Structure formats: C-alpha cells, structure tokens
Amino acid sequence: MTNIGFTPESGAGKIIEYLQRHGEGTVKDFAALLEVSATAVREHLVHLQADGLVVARAERRGPGRPRLVYCLSEKAQSLFPKQxxxxxxxxxxxxxxxxxxxxxxxxxxxxxxxxxxxxxxxxxxxxxxxxxxxxxxxxxxxxxxxxxxxxxxxxxxxxxxxxxxxxxxxxxxxxxxxxxxxxxxxxxxxxxxxxxxxxxxxxxxxxxxxxxxxxxxxxxx
CATH class of the missing domain: 3.30.1380 (Muramoyl-pentapeptide Carboxypeptidase; domain 2)
Incomplete structure (x- = not known):
C-alpha cells in the first residue's frame, strides 16, 4: 500500500488507504471504517497530523459548527511508492x-x-x-x-x-x-x-x- 511506516492492517494505515482511494474523509467516515469510537479515530488523526501526513480543513454545511474534513498532505503523497x-x-x-x-x-x-x-x-x-x-x-x-x-x-x-x-x-x-x-x-x-x-x-x-x-x-x- 504505502512505504510510510504503517501496515495496511493498522488503524492509521487504513485511514491512509481510505484517503488514497476517496480523497478525503471525516471522523464519522473513519469510525465506520475502523468500527471504533470517534475518540479512537481522533487519536489516530492526531498522530498522522503530527507526522505531517494528514491535514484538515473546516467545512460548513448549514447552521452549527463546521466539520473537519481530512485529506493527505503533500508529504504523504511524495512518500507513496513511485516507479x-x-x-x-x-x-x-x-x-x-x-x-x-x-x-x-x-x-x-x-x-x-x-x-x-x-x-x-x-x-x-x-x-x-x-x-x-x-x-x-x-x-x-x-x-x-x-x-x-x-x-x-x-x-x-x-x-x-x-x-x-x-x-x-x-x-x-x-x-x-x-x-x-x-x-x-x-x-x-x-x-x-x-x-x-x-x-x-x-x-x-x-x-x-x-x-x-x-x-x-x-x-x-
């Protein structure tokens, strides 16, 4: 899948692969993917952001608080296998x-x-x-x-x-x-x-x- 230090089976690895395939995702998307709580997902995202592999942007849809949408950083894109x-x-x-x-x-x-x-x-x-x-x-x-x-x-x-x-x-x-x-x-x-x-x-x-x-x-x- 990647050469950035996460196995495909790990939670972080699955989030990375999801973002490769879908382009972006939310905590709700990742929680459904991993079948874990939103809190557990946020722990993965904190580590991925600290490593500079994932970035977030706020997206507002109607009234209420904006949601955070996550995507891969340029650093992550540059680390995927190339030929x-x-x-x-x-x-x-x-x-x-x-x-x-x-x-x-x-x-x-x-x-x-x-x-x-x-x-x-x-x-x-x-x-x-x-x-x-x-x-x-x-x-x-x-x-x-x-x-x-x-x-x-x-x-x-x-x-x-x-x-x-x-x-x-x-x-x-x-x-x-x-x-x-x-x-x-x-x-x-x-x-x-x-x-x-x-x-x-x-x-x-x-x-x-x-x-x-x-x-x-x-x-x-």
Missing part, C-alpha cells in the same frame, strides 16, 4: 532505439550541464579543495552523503541517486560525473563505483591540462 526509475529506464531504452547511443549521450551531457548550472553560482573560491568542500555540501543537500579525500584532491559519494537506472544504463553514471566536472571546472578520474560493487563512487581530480579543461556552456531555456 520513476522504471519510467526513466524505458525512456532511455526507447531513445537509444530511435536516436542511437551517441544522440542519447549528447542529451545526457546537456542534462549534466543544466544540473551543474544549478550549483555553479554557489561555488566559492578558486582553490580546488575549497570547491570540493562546497560540492560535498551541495551533494548532501541532495541526500547524497559525501566526503572530500584527505589529500583534498578528490571526493567520494556514498549513495547513488540513480542506482536502479544506472545499473541498466551506465550513461547515467557518466552524466553524474560530467555534472561534477562542470561544477568544479576540472576533469575527474573514476576510481571505483557503486554500480560495479563498491560501497562508494570515488573520484580524483585529474592533473590540470589546458586542453582538457571544461567550461560550462549556458544552455538556452
């Missing part, structure tokens, strides 16, 4: 079949530039160790744990944001590496990768080469 990885894999497969690998590589390179463009203006300093430190902070804001190499000449990523897709389409790994290269303005060498069985993706900065440098080319939106 983005499968969709992306299918799209890449069809693009390769229709346009060829070279065209798809070019598209992914443009994507890496767009991603880099979101971070480039937040990089500070000309020293590579400083930029690597800032990159680590930006990656962790994306939910990717990372650390700068003790020598200050590389970075390790301890999670893959595209894990399932990358196993089927290695080009996605190249896209992430290129994004980091564009952000740093330096070429990187991949030492090991999660896709190949390591517990991290480790990159070292390649020694500067005037003909090897990268420049971020702004893309037309």
């Amino acid at each position: 983005y990885d499968r969709l992306i894999s299918l799209l890449l497969r069809e693009l390769i079949a229709l346009e060829g690998s070279d065209k798809v590589d070019a598209i992914l390179d443009r994507v890496s530039q767009r991603l880099a463009g979101e971070y480039a203006d937040r990089m500070e300093g000309t020293d590579i160790a400083v930029r690597l430190g800032e990159l680590r902070r930006l990656l962790e804001q994306r939910g990717v744990p990372a650390e700068v190499a003790p020598e200050g000449d590389g970075i390790r990523l301890f999670a893959c944001p595209y894990y399932d897709v990358a196993h089927m389409h290695p080009q996605v790994c190249s896209m992430e590496r290129q994004m980091i290269e564009y952000v740093l303005g330096e070429k990187l060498d991949l030492q090991n990768s999660i896709r190949e069985g390591s517990h991290s993706c480790s990159f070292t900065v390649r020694e500067s080469d005037a003909e090897d440098g990268r420049v971020i080319i702004p893309l037309q939106m």
Whole structure:
C-alpha cells in the first residue's frame, strides 16, 4: 500500500488507504471504517497530523459548527511508492532505439550541464579543495552523503541517486560525473563505483591540462 511506516492492517494505515482511494474523509467516515469510537479515530488523526501526513480543513454545511474534513498532505503523497526509475529506464531504452547511443549521450551531457548550472553560482573560491568542500555540501543537500579525500584532491559519494537506472544504463553514471566536472571546472578520474560493487563512487581530480579543461556552456531555456 504505502512505504510510510504503517501496515495496511493498522488503524492509521487504513485511514491512509481510505484517503488514497476517496480523497478525503471525516471522523464519522473513519469510525465506520475502523468500527471504533470517534475518540479512537481522533487519536489516530492526531498522530498522522503530527507526522505531517494528514491535514484538515473546516467545512460548513448549514447552521452549527463546521466539520473537519481530512485529506493527505503533500508529504504523504511524495512518500507513496513511485516507479520513476522504471519510467526513466524505458525512456532511455526507447531513445537509444530511435536516436542511437551517441544522440542519447549528447542529451545526457546537456542534462549534466543544466544540473551543474544549478550549483555553479554557489561555488566559492578558486582553490580546488575549497570547491570540493562546497560540492560535498551541495551533494548532501541532495541526500547524497559525501566526503572530500584527505589529500583534498578528490571526493567520494556514498549513495547513488540513480542506482536502479544506472545499473541498466551506465550513461547515467557518466552524466553524474560530467555534472561534477562542470561544477568544479576540472576533469575527474573514476576510481571505483557503486554500480560495479563498491560501497562508494570515488573520484580524483585529474592533473590540470589546458586542453582538457571544461567550461560550462549556458544552455538556452
């Protein structure tokens, strides 16, 4: 049903599933669903609201006190199982079949530039160790744990944001590496990768080469 910590059989889980199917509900609806008292229902709702999974609005129907109508929050919607990885894999497969690998590589390179463009203006300093430190902070804001190499000449990523897709389409790994290269303005060498069985993706900065440098080319939106 969901991956938000409630089993389908629990009271909270049944309320969540009811709201998935019906969009909204009242204490009366939930009491009938669970066959419990309104007080017991409100206890479930208090916990769900405290977790940020359910929100309530007042709805007036005629004279008297307005009733509370409950629905799922955006947080709850974002936690339900998604199949983005499968969709992306299918799209890449069809693009390769229709346009060829070279065209798809070019598209992914443009994507890496767009991603880099979101971070480039937040990089500070000309020293590579400083930029690597800032990159680590930006990656962790994306939910990717990372650390700068003790020598200050590389970075390790301890999670893959595209894990399932990358196993089927290695080009996605190249896209992430290129994004980091564009952000740093330096070429990187991949030492090991999660896709190949390591517990991290480790990159070292390649020694500067005037003909090897990268420049971020702004893309037309």
